[in-house]
Amino acid sequence: MQTDIKPSWLTMSIPRLERHLTAKQYPTDLLQDVVRRVATAKEQLRRHRIKTTKAHQLWADVLRAARNEIAGVRTMKCQTAALIKSEDGVLQPDAKYKALSAYEDVLIATIEKLRKVQRADEYTPSQFVQYVHKETGRLIPNDGEHWSDYVGASTKLKIEMMFRDLPDPTRGKRKTPFERRISQEEHAVARGHLVGQLAKAQAELEERYAMPSTSAGRQALEELEQDIQRANYVLDTLKKTAPLPARWQGLLNM
Numbered sequence: 001m002q003t004d005i006k007p008s009w010l011t012m013s014i015p016r017l018e019r020h021l022t023a024k025q026y027p028t029d030l031l032q033d034v035v036r037r038v039a040t041a042k043e044q045l046r047r048h049r050i051k052t053t054k055a056h057q058l059w060a061d062v063l064r065a066a067r068n069e070i071a072g073v074r075t076m077k078c079q080t081a082a083l084i085k086s087e088d089g090v091l092q093p094d095a096k097y098k099a100l101s102a103y104e105d106v107l108i109a110t111i112e113k114l115r116k117v118q119r120a121d122e123y124t125p126s127q128f129v130q131y132v133h134k135e136t137g138r139l140i141p142n143d144g145e146h147w148s149d150y151v152g153a154s155t156k157l158k159i160e161m162m163f164r165d166l167p168d169p170t171r172g173k174r175k176t177p178f179e180r181r182i183s184q185e186e187h188a189v190a191r192g193h194l195v196g197q198l199a200k201a202q203a204e205l206e207e208r209y210a211m212p213s214t215s216a217g218r219q220a221l222e223e224l225e226q227d228i229q230r231a232n233y234v235l236d237t238l239k240k241t242a243p244l245p246a247r248w249q250g251l252l253n254m
Contacts, residue, residue, distance in 0.1 A: 009038050010045070058125055059118035063111060065182045065243070066147035070107040076100055076175065099162035103177050106159060110150055126246070143250070146243045148178040181241035190244040194235055197248040201228050227252055 009017055017038060021031045077100045084094040117128055125144040132138050142149050148156075159177050168174065182190075205228065208221055231251040238244070238254070245251060 005034070005038055005041055009034070010042060012038075014039060055121055055124045055127075056118060059114060061182070061186060062125060062145070062147050063114055063118065064186070066107060066111050066114070068183065069147075069179075070104060070111065073100055073104050073107065077104065095162075096166055099159070099166060100175075102162060103159050106151060106155055110147055114147065114150060142243075143245070145245065146180050146182075148180060151178065180243050181239070182243050184240045187240050187242060187244060191235065193246075194231075194244060194248050194251070198228060198232055198235070201248065 009020075012020060014035060018031065018035060021034060026034065077097065080094060080097045080100060084097060117123065123131055129140045129144040132140055140149050144150065156178055163175055163177050166174070201224075205221060205224055213221065227249070231248050234251045234254050235244075235248075245254070
């Protein structure tokens with residue numbers, strides 16, 4: 001015989017729940033059944049919290065870079081608007097302002113779309129990429145590690161052409177839309193994880209070198225060593241604001 005799990009039971013420790021049900025004079029069989037189902041439900045909730053917390057944080061990293069980008073675009077818009085206002089305060093047509101506005105619209109739409117995925121707490125970025133591919137056939141590049149990966153190719157091309165047609169600025173550098181960059185702090189944390197992975201891979205490689213192997217096995221180890229060396233080289237040459245993959249093997253595609 002089963003009974004519904006009460007929400008208050010999920011807040012109790014298992015020993016406390018057993019004492020509570022005993023005091024309520026639950027039959028032994030029913031008490032054991034309730035305790036078993038509550039323990040299962042608590043474990044499922046624990047795993048769900050871990051999953052959603054991780055997913056939420058990964059999307060927060062993606063969204064942080066997008067919000068930093070839109071903040072910079074809005075600053076540029078304000079500066080451009082101040083330069084192109086007529087004497088009576090009316091904003092005059094300007095190609096740079098138009099390009100910045102179009103780029104801002106894309107950023108707004110992308111941020112809102114990704115916020116919906118984050119709020120759902122169902123997928124990490126890489127899981128969402130797999131889900132989209134399975135459901136629609138669309139391939140989101142780079143495992144969805146950067147906000148710009150979620151912008152369609154035709155939209156990107158349109159915005160990039162608008163900026164490409166602008167004259168060279170008299171001061172500073174040209175604005176590059178959809179530039180793949182993150183904060184230096186995020187880069188440093190991600191880099192630390194990759195350094196650890198590469199050190200572990202190198203240690204495991206050396207252990208395998210010390211073991212007897214066939215010529216084919218030896219060749220595979222040499223190829224792995226080349227991959228590790230190349231990954232270390234790529235990691236050392238990347239900008240301090242470059243997005244980084246979750247696994248060191250991803251460096252081989254950069």
